[in-house]
Amino acid sequence: MSPQARKNWVTAALLAPAGIWLFFFLVLPFGAILVFSLGERAAAGGYQPALTLDNYLNLPARGAAFLNTLVLAPVGAAACLALAYPAAWFLALRVPERHRLLLVSMMIVPFWTSMLVRTYAWMYLLGARGIPHLFELIGIENLRLINTPGAVLLGIVYGYLPLMIMPIYVSLEKLDRRLLEASADLGARPVATFLSVTLPLSMPGVMTGVALVSILLLGEYLVPQMLGGGKVYFIGNALVDLFLQSRNWPFGSAIAVALVVGVVCVLLVTMRIAWKVAGTRQMDLV
Amino acid sequence: MRPFLTAVYLFLYAPIALVVVFSFNAGRNASEITGFSLQWYGKALGNVFLTDALRTSLIVAFTSAALAAIFGTMAAMGMERLGPRLRAAADGLMAAAIVVPGVVIGIATLVALAGLFALLDDIGLHLELGYLSLIAAHGLFSMALVAMIVKARIASLSRDIVEASYDLGAPPFATFVQVVLPQLRPSILAGFLMSFTFSFDDFIIAFFVAGSHTTLPMYVFASIRRGVTPEINAIATMVLVASLLLIAGARVLMRERKRHAVEG
Numbered sequence: 217m218s219p220q221a222r223k224n225w226v227t228a229a230l231l232a233p234a235g236i237w238l239f240f241f242l243v244l245p246f247g248a249i250l251v252f253s254l255g256e257r258a259a260a261g262g263y264q265p266a267l268t269l270d271n272y273l274n275l276p277a278r279g280a281a282f283l284n285t286l287v288l289a290p291v292g293a294a295a296c297l298a299l300a301y302p303a304a305w306f307l308a309l310r311v312p313e314r315h316r317l318l319l320v321s322m323m324i325v326p327f328w329t330s331m332l333v334r335t336y337a338w339m340y341l342l343g344a345r346g347i348p349h350l351f352e353l354i355g356i357e358n359l360r361l362i363n364t365p366g367a368v369l370l371g372i373v374y375g376y377l378p379l380m381i382m383p384i385y386v387s388l389e390k391l392d393r394r395l396l397e398a399s400a401d402l403g404a405r406p407v408a409t410f411l412s413v414t415l416p417l418s419m420p421g422v423m424t425g426v427a428l429v430s431i432l433l434l435g436e437y438l439v440p441q442m443l444g445g446g447k448v449y450f451i452g453n454a455l456v457d458l459f460l461q462s463r464n465w466p467f468g469s470a471i472a473v474a475l476v477v478g479v480v481c482v483l484l485v486t487m488r489i490a491w492k493v494a495g496t497r498q499m500d501l502v
Numbered sequence: 503m504r505p506f507l508t509a510v511y512l513f514l515y516a517p518i519a520l521v522v523v524f525s526f527n528a529g530r531n532a533s534e535i536t537g538f539s540l541q542w543y544g545k546a547l548g549n550v551f552l553t554d555a556l557r558t559s560l561i562v563a564f565t566s567a568a569l570a571a572i573f574g575t576m577a578a579m580g581m582e583r584l585g586p587r588l589r590a591a592a593d594g595l596m597a598a599a600i601v602v603p604g605v606v607i608g609i610a611t612l613v614a615l616a617g618l619f620a621l622l623d624d625i626g627l628h629l630e631l632g633y634l635s636l637i638a639a640h641g642l643f644s645m646a647l648v649a650m651i652v653k654a655r656i657a658s659l660s661r662d663i664v665e666a667s668y669d670l671g672a673p674p675f676a677t678f679v680q681v682v683l684p685q686l687r688p689s690i691l692a693g694f695l696m697s698f699t700f701s702f703d704d705f706i707i708a709f710f711v712a713g714s715h716t717t718l719p720m721y722v723f724a725s726i727r728r729g730v731t732p733e734i735n736a737i738a739t740m741v742l743v744a745s746l747l748l749i750a751g752a753r754v755l756m757r758e759r760k761r762h763a764v765e766g
Contacts (some may be wrong), residue, residue: 223583225699230580233573233591234645238595241642242602245610252613263613280512303510311507319507321753326514328696328749330703332719333738336726337517340524343730345533353673377514435603437706442726452706469613472606479601 247477252469261463271470278471280453284440288448289433290363293380294402296429300380304421306412307381308388320385327378329376335371335442342353342367342443360380363445371439376432380425387421388414416493423490430482451475505510518742525735526610542736552737555721559702562633562717566641567697573641574648575690581649599646608710611639615711629714639711640704644697648690655689688755699745 219224253271258264275282307320326334341347341359351359361367373478391414399409437452451471458468528537546552547764581592612631619629659682667677705719712720719742 227580227583230576230583233581234577234649236637237573237642237645238599241598241611241614241638242595242607245607245614246602248614248617249606249610262616272622284748297508306507315686322511323514325746325749325753326518328699328752329518329745330719330738330741332705332722333521333701333741334518334723335520336734339726340521340730340735341517345531349533359687370578374513374517391550430604431601435605435706437605452603455605456709459612465613468609472609476602476606479603483601 239481249469249472252466253473255466255469257464257466263465266466271467272474274467275470275474275476278451278454281449281451282474284365284448285434285436285450285452287448288368288372288440289430289436289467292369292376292433293426293429295369295373296376296380297426299377300384300425302420304381304384304388308385308391323381323385324378326375327382331438333377334375335438338367338371338374339442342370357464362443363447365448367443368440368448371443372433372436375439376429379432383424383428384418384421387418387424391417417492420490423486427483430486431479434478434482484498512699521735522739522742524732525739527732527735530732533611542732545733545742546736546740549733551716552718552721553693555716555718558633558636558715559718562636562640562708563698563701565633565748566637566644566701567694568639570641570644570648570697572692574693575652575686577645577649578652578656581653596649599642600650604643604704604706605710607639607642608707611707612710631711632715635711635713636708636715636717638708640701641697643700644700647700648693649695651689651693651696652686655686659685691754692752695748695755699752702748703741705744706731 245282250262254269256264256266256268256270300428303323307316307323311319339362344362348359348361351357395413395417396409399413400406404412436450437451437456440450440453444450452473455468455471455475458464458471523535525542526538526540527535528541529535577592577596581589584592615631615635618750622629663681664677665680668674674681703719704717705723708717708720709723716724722734722737722741725731725737
């Protein structure tokens with residue numbers, strides 16, 4: 217065997233397991249969803265082969281789920297950003313070096329603990345025996361917090377704040393401090409320095425955070441389920457219903473395809489903004 | 503600045519702290535502390551459904567993370583050897599495995615496997631959803647995550663030491679084992695721990711592909727639906743402590759990686 221052929225074999229062998237995995241559990245399933253989305257619901261539920269766009273034309277039937285997701289996901293991501301930016305800024309530029317690692321870890325660690333448990337904590341707090349019970353003690357009766365859009369929004373911010381802080385912190389932390397000094401030396405006031413130096417240079421991190429949080433929110437299931445109690449319904453909740461309860465697989469597949477299209481749009485838009493503002497397609501991750 | 507940061511930490515930690523405190527409460531009442539007790543931990547650990555779910559979760563998390571660590575590392579090394587066009591395609595597929603929402607991964611795996619199993623049934627081979635579908639669906643995300651982390655590490659490695667190893671007469675495999683692998687080890691381990699945590703915490707993918715099995719998050723979710731009890735607080739506390747230990751391990755390893763990077 218020639219050295220080149222040998223080299224190619226090694227490369228193929230290294231990539232084979234991952235390739236097989238990606239093919240059988242990503243490419244093939246997504247192909248199946250695409251095919252199903254063009255089919256019809258069988259009488260007993262499930263899928264019956266057909267070639268129709270009815271499922272896509274029928275998407276407005278789940279309009280409420282789309283509306284809730286498309287309103288609460290961006291609002292939630294914006295609320296996360298509003299809290300995350302100042303937090304990341306303080307951590308990267310104001311906290312003394314020796315405390316930084318611990319404080320940053322404390323911000324990020326909650327994201328790696330169980331989302332289910334963290335959402336449950338708010339279910340506990342917002343439920344009748346939690347905060348409303350405290351209000352009863354001071355005479356305010358029948359305060360209802362759980363199963364409202366506000367509760368879902370709170371759960372979203374709570375769940376995804378660490379994920380928003382992480383990339384913004386990374387991009388602020390590697391910002392060249394000499395640029396800030398230069399800006400000040402040239403007579404720019406702190407606000408002007410922030411707007412013309414710090415903010416644009418941190419845009420890759422901001423856009424990575426916005427992309428990650430928005431993408432996860434588009435597919436969110438647990439938070440609306442637990443804190444919205446079936447009243448504030450997301451696309452993810454509609455999908456669970458369509459696949460596991462009403463068993464309308466073709467319609468559910470069409471919604472899943474629409475969801476993936478939404479995710480791709482979010483990625484393209486955020487990458488484009490990051491590129492325009494900071495001149496880089498590179499997103500700041502870990 | 504202090505008040506703001508303090509408020510953020512309070513916001514992040516107070517709700518979980520409350521769950522932890524109430525897990526040690528002697529009484530059933532969720533709004534009043536009546537004394538210290540470990541009875542809810544005893545109850546939780548004596549619950550066979552819970553320990554079964556925990557065992558399922560541990561098996562799935564360990565296997566999917568181990569496979570992801572091995573195959574993800576292999577893929578990262580293989581991708582380095584590809585031409586620009588194929589590499590971009592591989593990068594795109596890996597990115598897709600990371601960004602496609604869990605709910606879609608769950609559904610798509612369910613649909614594809616249901617179809618595949620129906621075909622296999624016709625030729626007399628009977629398969630069901632279970633451990634294998636859980637491991638495969640969790641491992642997909644994890645493998646892409648490991649590949650991403652290890653690939654970043656490979657990119658930061660200096661070629662010089664590899665060439666030095668060749669110059670000293672070491673064959674490629676020996677160079678890999680003695681020179682490259684030790685430098686990748688912290689990233690691979692960190693990827694393994696992150697993968698383990700991901701699988702151990704995942705609810706939505708498992709919800710679709712677990713078949714007749716129940717993972718720990720599925721069990722906790724079902725219990726919460728039946729009503730909030732102090733026993734759930736105890737389970738939640740144990741889950742939190744387990745995740746904290748894992749992620750602390752991963753962060754220590756990542757830090758070691760950074761230190762090596764500075765020295766090297």
